[in-house]
């Protein structure tokens with residue numbers, strides 16, 4: 072009969088013997104499941120924001136526009152500068168999105184995910200003695216503090232790029248109040264930036280704990296693991312934003 | 321087999337609600353509680369209080385409409401009343417009443433000692449309480465939200481609604497969303513991860529199953545309204561243009577985002593009541609639920625399809641034939657799994673030994689009344705029909721049959737059914753009978769005539785109407801119906817309060833039901849289960865006491881019960897109270913920190929009101945101050961040990 076089903080929960084518990092853990096049906100830690108549920112919910116949050124941006128794409132009545140040239144004195148919009156005739160150079164509005172600069176910040180954020188993976192690996196393997204003849208690179212790989220800080224710094228760099236981007240947009244005449252593009256762009260990327268900020272603070276907290284008492288053991292691996300899940304999620308969201316908002320014209 | 325006669329008198333609590341020695345009492349024990357049963361009780365009391373508030377609002381609305389050209393309240397107050405009636409009943413009554421049952425029952429039904437995150441659970445409740453108060457208080461100052469429960473933008477933008485009213489609504493809903501989401505993450509984790517050994521997903525009681533589906537609807541649907549509200553807030557406070565038609569905004573953006581949330585919300589409101597009915601009907605028919613698997617799959621199907629039908633609320637806006645057709649067909653499709661449930665309930669009762677308790681009557685009323693509401697729902701799933709019915713009282717009739725006839729009737733049944741479990745005493749069946757019939761007759765008298773006044777063209781939300789349109793009789797009937805319901809509500813409140821002290825003492829298994837929550841004393845000890853039971857079928861308690869009733873169901877073999885795990889023992893009934901400390905069960909510490917965290921969060925949000933009043937420094941001071949206090953209490957919470 073369905074004996075296997077009835078004892079499944081029991082078996083998964085057996086793995087936990089030796090170390091005191093709470094019985095769970097799946098053998099997974101509660102917090103990990105909760106973070107997955109949270110991420111599912113966040114997907115819908117960003118889906119709503121991104122859809123709104125896409126629905127409003129091309130509906131702005133005034134410039135600046137994301138990919139098009141515009142003229143402050145007329146309603147003219149054009150794909151290239153040349154097509155925008157009869158607009159004096161002083162009134163020309165450039166396409167506002169700076170893809171090369173944002174590509175750099177995207178690269179930094181992607182690399183931060185790599186650092187996050189290494190941070191988690193370092194916490195997981197903590198306590199394992201380094202092999203004989205380990206070089207500086209092995210020691211570096213084994214340092215969770217280094218990789219946690221590196222992830223946080225790269226996250227902060229991304230935020231630096233974002234504030235540079237926001238400031239320069241404002242200088243070029245695009246604020247959150249200017250047009251539909253401004254409203255939906257700043258809200259969407261601002262929400263993402265807020266998520267990155269929260270992630271950086273989370274990473275710095277982990278770093279502080281690591282400095283204070285050292286992260287090691289099953290419980291601490293979980294602490295870093297759920298932060299990593301969140302961090303990778305925020306990264307993936309940025310890839311969607313970068314593709315849909317920046318790259319696709 | 322029947323190892324379980326009624327517990328000896330010395331083992332049962334003699335006064336309802338008196339807990340075993342060591343159990344805390346007094347106001348502090350409630351403020352600092354992290355026990356899911358107490359939090360469930362808090363949800364129940366709070367939501368019932370709001371039910372009275374929402375009922376009074378409905379009563380005034382009906383007084384105003386009782387006669388043509390009514391002058392009971394001003395048009396402005398009337399707008400606030402219907403807005404707050406809808407908002408209160410949806411967000412402050414039915415959802416939290418469901419949450420009361422989620423809290424109380426899910427851990428008991430799956431054989432757990434608490435939810436996955438007890439303190440987060442307390443936090444959810446306090447956010448709900450403070451958010452509800454935040455939204456309700458302005459009604460005493462004539463500044464309550466006045467844009468309808470769905471708050472359509474651009475009507476609710478600064479240009480058309482300049483007062484603070486809408487701000488209370490927008491901010492209030494954001495706050496309540498946080499509460500619902502936090503609770504949903506908690507319950508998802510609890511159900512996935514805290515089931516007793518042998519409690520496989522397909523053995524979970526249907527109430528837990530429906531709750532499980534509802535939590536997924538919550539986490540996937542609430543973000544849409546959250547974003548819609550953020551846009552509205554930004555438009556109102558920071559001058560963005562999301563709903564600014566002159567700037568090229570889409571007048572339907574709000575409607576789409578709102579109903580992407582709003583239609584799943586309908587199932588968030590009804591599925592818990594379905595779950596309760598699915599517990600009550602088998603118990604009082606003395607038969608296992610008919611078609612358990614189909615019941616589960618149809619619930620999942622409803623949840624899934626529920627995300628693809630939102631635009632049936634928007635047939636009148638002119639989306640075009642293609643969109644109308646798709647959404648119309650999807651809506652008709654969703655009627656199928658819903659109808660399947662109705663037939664399952666009927667088949668459960670078929671050939672059973674039915675006991676007509678009050679709880680059973682409410683559950684049967686749900687089946688009957690929801691069917692009426694469901695059928696009128698299928699009627700306006702057809703766009704041509706809907707164009708005749710939309711924004712008329714026909715729609716009001718429809719959704720009250722669904723939400724009152726369905727949700728409230730089911731929840732009322734649930735209260736009569738689980739009251740003995742929660743308090744150790746039965747509610748009076750005699751008064752309960754009066755309550756039931758007053759509710760049943762009053763509800764039909766109120767809402768059935770609305771079908772006709774709606775068909776005759778009476779618009780929703782109308783402040784008053786002139787004579788000679790054929791609406792007088794129907795409106796008069798509706799108002800009389802509300803008065804009858806009011807009487808029923810008074811009897812219910814009396815019964816609810818009085819039975820706690822004088823009701824007949826209930827044993828652990830108060831009704832002869834089959835699921836785990838009935839295998840422990842009433843009220844349950846703080847740790848719920850002295851020993852976690854090993855579950856081998858869907859009705860473990862019936863296996864123990866009435867094996868003939870579950871003979872036809874799938875069981876795992878007895879060898880599954882030879883569990884060496886110290887956490888689990890074969891299925892048994894617990895009738896004795898012991899102390900958690902005596903049993904060596906670690907319990908979470910009571911803590912006030914979730915309350916403060918919730919309080920500062922709500923205060924932080926309320927600081928936004930001062931932006932509207934152009935007092936930026938005040939707003940900033942409040943928000944930064946409260947944010948700091950919030951982080952402080954959160955830090956205290958996270959760094960203190962759970963148990």
Ligand SMILES: [Cu+2]
Pocket residue numbers: 582583586629630632633
């Ligand atoms: Cu709907």
